[in-house]
Amino acid sequence: MSRDAVLSAVNLTRHYQIKGSPFSKPATVKALNEATFELYPGQTLAVVGESGCGKSTLARVLTMIEPPTSGKLTISGHEVSLKEGQRPPAALRREVQIIFQNPYGSLNPRKTVATMLEEPLKLNRKEMSAAERREAALEMIAKVGLRPEHADRYPHMFSGGQRQRIAIARALMLNPKILVLDEPVSALDLSIQAQVLNLLADLQEEFGLAYVFISHDLSVVRRIADDVIVMYFGQPVETGPAEEVFTTPRHPYTQALFSATPVADPNRRRERVHLKGEPPSPLAPPPGCPFAPRCHLATEECTQLDPPLDPVNDRVAVACIHVDQAAAKYAVAG
Amino acid sequence: MALLDIEGLSVRFKTSSGLFAAVEGVDINVDRGEVWSIVGESGSGKSVSMLATMGLLPWTAQVTADKMAFDGQDLQQLSSRQRRRIVGGEMSMIFQEPMSSLNPCFTVGTQIDEMIKQHLGGSRKERHERALDLLAQVGIPDPARRIKAYPHQLSGGMSQRVMIAMAISCNPRLLIADEPTTALDVTIQAQILELLLRLQEDTGMALILITHDMGVVAETAKHVVVQYAGRQVEKQDVKSLFANPRHPYTEALLSALPERAGDRDRLPTIPGVVPGQHDRPSGCLFNPRCQYATEHCREVEPVPAADDPARTLCHYPLEDGISPSPAAAGAARDNPQSSPHREVRP
Numbered sequence: 001m002s003r004d005a006v007l008s009a010v011n012l013t014r015h016y017q018i019k020g021s022p023f024s025k026p027a028t029v030k031a032l033n034e035a036t037f038e039l040y041p042g043q044t045l046a047v048v049g050e051s052g053c054g055k056s057t058l059a060r061v062l063t064m065i066e067p068p069t070s071g072k073l074t075i076s077g078h079e080v081s082l083k084e085g086q087r088p089p090a091a092l093r094r095e096v097q098i099i100f101q102n103p104y105g106s107l108n109p110r111k112t113v114a115t116m117l118e119e120p121l122k123l124n125r126k127e128m129s130a131a132e133r134r135e136a137a138l139e140m141i142a143k144v145g146l147r148p149e150h151a152d153r154y155p156h157m158f159s160g161g162q163r164q165r166i167a168i169a170r171a172l173m174l175n176p177k178i179l180v181l182d183e184p185v186s187a188l189d190l191s192i193q194a195q196v197l198n199l200l201a202d203l204q205e206e207f208g209l210a211y212v213f214i215s216h217d218l219s220v221v222r223r224i225a226d227d228v229i230v231m232y233f234g235q236p237v238e239t240g241p242a243e244e245v246f247t248t249p250r251h252p253y254t255q256a257l258f259s260a261t262p263v264a265d266p267n268r269r270r271e272r273v274h275l276k277g278e279p280p281s282p283l284a285p286p287p288g289c290p291f292a293p294r295c296h297l298a299t300e301e302c303t304q305l306d307p308p309l310d311p312v313n314d315r316v317a318v319a320c321i322h323v324d325q326a327a328a329k330y331a332v333a334g
Numbered sequence: 335m336a337l338l339d340i341e342g343l344s345v346r347f348k349t350s351s352g353l354f355a356a357v358e359g360v361d362i363n364v365d366r367g368e369v370w371s372i373v374g375e376s377g378s379g380k381s382v383s384m385l386a387t388m389g390l391l392p393w394t395a396q397v398t399a400d401k402m403a404f405d406g407q408d409l410q411q412l413s414s415r416q417r418r419r420i421v422g423g424e425m426s427m428i429f430q431e432p433m434s435s436l437n438p439c440f441t442v443g444t445q446i447d448e449m450i451k452q453h454l455g456g457s458r459k460e461r462h463e464r465a466l467d468l469l470a471q472v473g474i475p476d477p478a479r480r481i482k483a484y485p486h487q488l489s490g491g492m493s494q495r496v497m498i499a500m501a502i503s504c505n506p507r508l509l510i511a512d513e514p515t516t517a518l519d520v521t522i523q524a525q526i527l528e529l530l531l532r533l534q535e536d537t538g539m540a541l542i543l544i545t546h547d548m549g550v551v552a553e554t555a556k557h558v559v560v561q562y563a564g565r566q567v568e569k570q571d572v573k574s575l576f577a578n579p580r581h582p583y584t585e586a587l588l589s590a591l592p593e594r595a596g597d598r599d600r601l602p603t604i605p606g607v608v609p610g611q612h613d614r615p616s617g618c619l620f621n622p623r624c625q626y627a628t629e630h631c632r633e634v635e636p637v638p639a640a641d642d643p644a645r646t647l648c649h650y651p652l653e654d655g656i657s658p659s660p661a662a663a664g665a666a667r668d669n670p671q672s673s674p675h676r677e678v679r680p
Contacts, residue, residue, distance in 0.1 A: 050519035189375035191604035194590040223592040260524035262549030
């Protein structure tokens with residue numbers, strides 16, 4: 001582990017037990033399997049994948065809302081060892097904050113903006129006086145591009161983009177080092193999306209924040225990410241620097257995902273890597289590689305062996321036994 | 335004669351604070367076999383204008399149009415009984431949320447059967463055969479089993495396929511798809527868009543795709559209508575829209591796309607928000623957010639020039655990415671990154 005990583009995860013895994021009922025057997029849902037990565041200050045790590053691939057479970061584990069079933073999570077040099085139902089130490093909780101997709105649902109409609117921003121200070125900074133808290137809240141309001149008169153308004157008086165700014169302000173009140181952004185711009189209109197992305201970039205520069213950016217929008221990810229984890233069915237299938245993963249995707253799923261994303265250029269007609277069917281049910285995982293049933297390169301071997309994430313060079317790691325074939329095929333088609 | 339011929343469509347809603355013009359001055363002419371797209375942000379009136387065309391708006395809506403004809407029939411003159419024969423049959427629509435558009439109490443087969451019974455008739459056996467055919471046509475594996483499934487047993491992509499099967503069950507000549515893939519994952523979205531285009535090609539029906547996603551527009555449509563705050567701001571074919579947007583809003587929207595921003599440090603943005611019911615500005619609705627706006631724009635509402643095929647709703651439509659507005663010179667000086675759509679991605 002590198003010494004200056006602000007967060008490091010080793011084989012982070014989260015399973016859920018589903019109780020049996022008279023009509024079904026108990027089962028285990030492997031929502032997150034063996035995610036390993038490091039996050040550095042001022043960097044953005046993007047997690048991409050489709051619904052149900054474990055992106056949000058990863059967010060919940062990183063923010064210590066839920067403990068991992070196994071694996072090691074280190075935040076600012078402190079190892080987090082949580083038992084089920086245990087609260088993480090306050091000092092660590094302050095380091096990691098989260099912003100959710102839906103700014104309509106994540107703000108309390110009965111509190112004013114200032115009250116919401118002051119609340120984390122009230123709980124964590126007991127030494128601050130009311131006047132100091134108010135001042136800190138107003139300062140943050142200005143930082144996220146809202147006006148001072150907004151402080152005493154309620155969430156319903158704001159537009160979607162402004163509400164997301166409030167959510168960002170609230171997350172930053174305790175000077176966290178890490179911000180987990182769970183689809184922060186997906187619910188916003190295009191013209192507003194650019195404003196919020198720019199704000200996030202400004203704040204990252206100013207505070208040296210590390211972002212875990214969870215998104216399914218690849219054009220956004222390509223723009224802002226330093227590193228990327230592509231996930232499928234709870235497992236990272238490809239990791240590496242964003243630029244390299246985007247220019248030469250190696251896993252067949254990454255290739256299919258990229259080619260399925262519509263490009264806003266009517267003159268561009270690409271060869272699609274077709275994906276048949278839909279992701280498997282987490283209650284009935286297929287044997288071997290979970291992507292095998294939809295993969296155009298799948299062979300007999302794929303249904304027997306679940307491939308581990310193997311490095312292809314010192315930057316990129318891919319979980320596929322046919323990685324050479326996939327990369328070659330994509331290079332020809334691309 | 336165009337299949338769908340709409341001119342000057344306006345929709346006003348009665349609200350407690352008076353009439354609210356949700357849609358105003360929308361013109362659209364769709365010919366047989368054409369693929370159109372209506373693009374705009376939330377609140378731009380793109381769904382409302384098509385719901386008005388379908389006659390699906392509640393009684394609080396006042397729909398007026400200079401002309402609203404489907405295949406030569408004036409939709410405004412038809413009795414509701416006559417109109418119902420067209421809607422769902424010759425002109426049908428699919429919606430954004432496939433899960434909530436299907437009735438959870440009935441099987442997929444029953445719901446498709448209802449459409450066929452209503453519009454085409456036939457014996458029970460014939461209708462069943464037709465339903466099986468349709469399910470196969472929209473790419474549902476094992477139709478004989480799926481026809482007995484309830485909506486909750488289907489995934490989002492499968493439900494949308496069922497919706498499409500219902501919509502095309504009576505061989506419509508016009509299919510309106512309202513954000514058909516917004517609720518779906520990208521790989522499923524690609525499948526559904528491909529399916530819609532294949533069906534469009536096979537049957538020769540016209541397709542109107544309502545979307546907010548410029549990528550979807552670029553990859554599917556031939557002609558595009560751009561709407562902003564209930565107004566149609568321009569209408570062009572897709573290639574020239576992306577190469578030479580005429581309205582400053584379209585230009586700004588395109589340059590706000592992360593993939594078109596190039597290597598710039600920050601994305602170009604459109605300041606402010608879409609005006610709501612109570613904060614409509616005077617003059618051009620886009621003027622508070624427009625980098626080229628002048629005093630004239632703030633006072634006088636623009637009308638499209640008679641000789642402009644794009645029907646651009648702007649006092650100073652862009653020519654090859656350059657605004658003839660007197661404010662443009664100032665804007666370019668203040669913001670050297672203006673008209674960024676000219677920079678082509680590598």
